[in-house]
Amino acid sequence: MLFNSLQFLIFFPIVVTIFFLLPQKRRWILLLIASYYFYMCWKVEYIVLIIISTLIDYYVAKQMDSLKEKAKKKKWLYLSLMSNLGILFGFKYFNFINENIQSFFDHFNVFYNVPAFEVLLPVGISFYTFQTLSYTIDVYNGKTKAQKHLGVFAVFVSFFPQLVAGPIERSNRLLPQFFIKHNFSYERARYGLQQMMWGFFKKVVIADRLAIIVDGVYNNLDSYSGFPLIIATIFFTFQIYCDFSGYSDIAIGSARVMGFELMENFKRPYFSKSISEFWKRWHISLSSWFRDYLYIPLGGNKVVKWKWYYNLFITFLVSGFWHGANWTFIIWGALHGTYLMSAIILAKPKEIILSFLKLKNTTIHKLYQVSITFLLAVFAWIFFRANNITDAIYVITHLFTDIEDYTNFAVMKLKLRGLGVGMNDLLISFGLIIFMELFNLYERGGDVWLKLKSKPKWLRWSVYYIIMFGILFLAPYSKVSNFIYFQF
Amino acid sequence: MNTELKILLQKGSIFMLPIIAWACIVIIVDPFNYFNLSNTISKHSKENSAQKLNSLLYNSINFKNHPTNSVIIGDSRIRRLPTQQLKKLTGDDYYTLHSNAAKLNEIIDLFWLTNQYSELKNVIIGINFNLYNEYAYANRVTDVQEVLRNPFIYIFNWNIAETIYLSLKNEFFGIQKNTRKNQEKFWKHTINTVAANHYSKYKHPKTTLNRLEEVGVYCLENNINLNLIIVPHHKEFHDRLVDFNLEEEEIQFKKEISTIGKVLDFDFPNAITNCKPCFTDPIHATDSINTIMANDLFSDSLLVGRLL
Numbered sequence: 001m002l003f004n005s006l007q008f009l010i011f012f013p014i015v016v017t018i019f020f021l022l023p024q025k026r027r028w029i030l031l032l033i034a035s036y037y038f039y040m041c042w043k044v045e046y047i048v049l050i051i052i053s054t055l056i057d058y059y060v061a062k063q064m065d066s067l068k069e070k071a072k073k074k075k076w077l078y079l080s081l082m083s084n085l086g087i088l089f090g091f092k093y094f095n096f097i098n099e100n101i102q103s104f105f106d107h108f109n110v111f112y113n114v115p116a117f118e119v120l121l122p123v124g125i126s127f128y129t130f131q132t133l134s135y136t137i138d139v140y141n142g143k144t145k146a147q148k149h150l151g152v153f154a155v156f157v158s159f160f161p162q163l164v165a166g167p168i169e170r171s172n173r174l175l176p177q178f179f180i181k182h183n184f185s186y187e188r189a190r191y192g193l194q195q196m197m198w199g200f201f202k203k204v205v206i207a208d209r210l211a212i213i214v215d216g217v218y219n220n221l222d223s224y225s226g227f228p229l230i231i232a233t234i235f236f237t238f239q240i241y242c243d244f245s246g247y248s249d250i251a252i253g254s255a256r257v258m259g260f261e262l263m264e265n266f267k268r269p270y271f272s273k274s275i276s277e278f279w280k281r282w283h284i285s286l287s288s289w290f291r292d293y294l295y296i297p298l299g300g301n302k303v304v305k306w307k308w309y310y311n312l313f314i315t316f317l318v319s320g321f322w323h324g325a326n327w328t329f330i331i332w333g334a335l336h337g338t339y340l341m342s343a344i345i346l347a348k349p350k351e352i353i354l355s356f357l358k359l360k361n362t363t364i365h366k367l368y369q370v371s372i373t374f375l376l377a378v379f380a381w382i383f384f385r386a387n388n389i390t391d392a393i394y395v396i397t398h399l400f401t402d403i404e405d406y407t408n409f410a411v412m413k414l415k416l417r418g419l420g421v422g423m424n425d426l427l428i429s430f431g432l433i434i435f436m437e438l439f440n441l442y443e444r445g446g447d448v449w450l451k452l453k454s455k456p457k458w459l460r461w462s463v464y465y466i467i468m469f470g471i472l473f474l475a476p477y478s479k480v481s482n483f484i485y486f487q488f
Numbered sequence: 489m490n491t492e493l494k495i496l497l498q499k500g501s502i503f504m505l506p507i508i509a510w511a512c513i514v515i516i517v518d519p520f521n522y523f524n525l526s527n528t529i530s531k532h533s534k535e536n537s538a539q540k541l542n543s544l545l546y547n548s549i550n551f552k553n554h555p556t557n558s559v560i561i562g563d564s565r566i567r568r569l570p571t572q573q574l575k576k577l578t579g580d581d582y583y584t585l586h587s588n589a590a591k592l593n594e595i596i597d598l599f600w601l602t603n604q605y606s607e608l609k610n611v612i613i614g615i616n617f618n619l620y621n622e623y624a625y626a627n628r629v630t631d632v633q634e635v636l637r638n639p640f641i642y643i644f645n646w647n648i649a650e651t652i653y654l655s656l657k658n659e660f661f662g663i664q665k666n667t668r669k670n671q672e673k674f675w676k677h678t679i680n681t682v683a684a685n686h687y688s689k690y691k692h693p694k695t696t697l698n699r700l701e702e703v704g705v706y707c708l709e710n711n712i713n714l715n716l717i718i719v720p721h722h723k724e725f726h727d728r729l730v731d732f733n734l735e736e737e738e739i740q741f742k743k744e745i746s747t748i749g750k751v752l753d754f755d756f757p758n759a760i761t762n763c764k765p766c767f768t769d770p771i772h773a774t775d776s777i778n779t780i781m782a783n784d785l786f787s788d789s790l791l792v793g794r795l796l
Contacts, residue, residue, distance in 0.1 A: 006640075020490070020493070184490050184492055184493050185492060186492035186493075186495045186496050189492075189496055190496070220623075220625070222691075223623045223689065461503075464503065465506065468503075468507070472507065472510075472644035473644055473645065473646045473649060474646060475644075477634070477638070477640070477641040477644070477645070
């Protein structure tokens with residue numbers, strides 16, 4: 001089920017109403033049924049994968065909890081890792097690796113014929129797999145106790161607001177919340193609905209509008225060069241942000257209506273002053289997952305320098321691969337790893353230059369940092385969006401060609417028409433991006449909705465109506481698209 | 489009921505009032521006759537605004553509401569093909585389902601759309617070489633189908649809101665006629681900019697041709713009389729093909745579509761293509777020329793056109 005569907009608009013109020021009507025000790029049953037139903041709306045059979053993951057990790061954690069020796073615990077941990085990552089590998093990576101082996105052998109004229117695994121990628125598999133993995137690793141490390149209640153644990157794995165695209169929650173944060181009695185609170189429900197509304201705005205109004213141009217260009221690259229490529233790449237930068245942060249807002253908001261607090265996943269990432277800051281603000285639940293369960297176990301930065309670089313690079317390479325079985329994602333991850341390594345290497349010379357020019361911490365310096373970080377992120381997004389490496393190279397090599405065609409307004413208008421959009425659409429899209437970023441800027445001093453609470457009623461309701469009518473009128477409903485992160 | 493829940497429901501209901509009010513306005517004004525329930529706004533005001541802002545949607549809904557067995561499908565160039573004259577010649581009521589700047593793939597989509605609502609007998613498709621290009625692609629008919637399927641999309645739609653505003657303006661302040669300010673400037677713009685946009689990039693439209701062939705086969709199997717018409721362009725526009733080295737591609741285009749159905753070609757050097765007064769702009773012929781085309785379509789002796 002999609003958040004941006006009529007089905008969800010019916011499903012959600014029903015679940016919330018029944019949730020508050022039920023006694024606390026029965027609520028997990030409702031949440032489990034609702035979550036499984038939510039997932040099965042997409043593909044019934046794949047619920048089996050969630051159930052298998054749930055049962056294995058429940059049992060493994062209980063076994064580890066009952067053991068004292070680390071070595072014995074380790075065997076159980078390996079079982080959890082192998083089963084979870086095995087499922088993930090089978091469904092997500094097998095075909096990619098198989099194809100690459102095939103190409104490799106073809107190159108040397110060696111016969112190799114392992115048939116492809118013809119299945120659909122289960123929605124959200126990377127998300128719930130990482131959530132359950134963090135649980136078993138935490139139990140292994142003694143950071144959390146094994147959950148005794150199988151039903152509640154199953155809800156933890158499949159909790160519908162964050163099941164298919166996160167935020168990837170930690171067991172010690174989310175699990176205890178299922179045991180707390182949440183009474184209906186008007187304030188909390190309002191706060192949750194406001195956040196959902198903003199999430200819908202970002203997704204259906206901004207991301208889906210931008211998607212028309214981005215998809216139009218990136219799926220027909222040989223028709224375009226120059227200006228449309230620049231526009232589409234910049235638009236994708238905001239499309240992916242609005243799409244994913246919009247999803248996160250709807251997830252956090254809908255959980256909040258029922259009284260659950262999920263972790264923040266985005267914090268104005270395009271205002272970051274460095275790539276390392278960008279990763280503290282972008283998909284926070286995933287980057288912190290990689291930090292805690294991969295980067296730090298590898299040794300983090302408490303190692304010799306070359307090993308530190310290696311740890312950084314590997315972490316981002318794996319992060320890229322987590323996103324999808326395609327070389328484009330691997331390069332995207334590698335690029336970010338390279339950015340971070342370069343930042344460390346260049347830190348000292350940069351410091352010397354800035355001190356010499358007396359620019360350190362000046363507004364110009366900050367603007368420069370934000371702009372450079374943004375441009376680096378935009379460049380990396382080319383690989384993330386391109387359908388393959390050849391396309392990505394085409395985009396990079398044609399970004400600034402035929403620019404002269406677009407100095408003529410009439411030509412530009414006609415080219416835009418070819419994209420299925422008019423000049424107005426383009427201006428509206430830019431306007432929406434600016435509106436969203438201004439909203440983000442306003443959020444810098446604290447949560448917008450909490451700030452708005454102290455404002456006069458007419459102002460609050462005006463803001464609500466602007467957003468609501470924006471959702472109703474500016475969204476391209478005939479071109480509703482899936483959330484980008486569903487494919488991961 | 490929980491007091492806090494009561495507050496939420498009360499405030500939520502108040503919040504929804506303007507949204508419900510808007511839905512009522514759309515149903516009453518209904519510029520595209522989607523619901524076809526209200527006549528508060530005159531047909532003329534509605535048609536003028538809807539044709540101007542979204543001819544494709546207006547014509548599609550109109551066809552759905554009043555289907556005919558005979559249709560003319562194409563872009564703005566076939567809009568003036570006189571249906572009255574066609575009725576005189578054939579006895580059939582023709583409906584013109586045109587869309588401004590329609591692409592060939594959209595014209596094919598429109599054929600299947602009309603086929604959903606009517607048992608077709610006669611189909612005239614307007615097709616020119618500039619449409620016969622893989623790069624000449626748009627996808628607006630699926631949007632129309634979504635609107636036809638889902639009233640929510642019709643009610644909450646910026647384009648519909650604009651059309652409602654224009655319909656009300658037309659109704660209360662009269663229809664303002666748009667006159668093209670500088671005919672000569674527009675002529676040059678079409679020759680230079682529009683032609684360059686059409687012809688600067690060319691790729692043979694293999695997929696679209698396959699789809700067009702499917703239409704041809706379907707018409708043959710279902711006894712639908714399919715006529716393809718290549719409308720005339722002024723010589724100055726047509727000659728731009730030479731600048732882009734596309735003469736051979738044009739010959740191939742005519743050859744390929746001639747296998748699909750009866751093709752009547754007007755876009756070759758003839759008395760019309762060299763006559764500036766025969767056009768309102770380089771690619772749109774005047775009413776009198778359209779009447780000649782209509783006559784040629786159903787006449788044994790052709791006055792201007794040629795059969796391919």
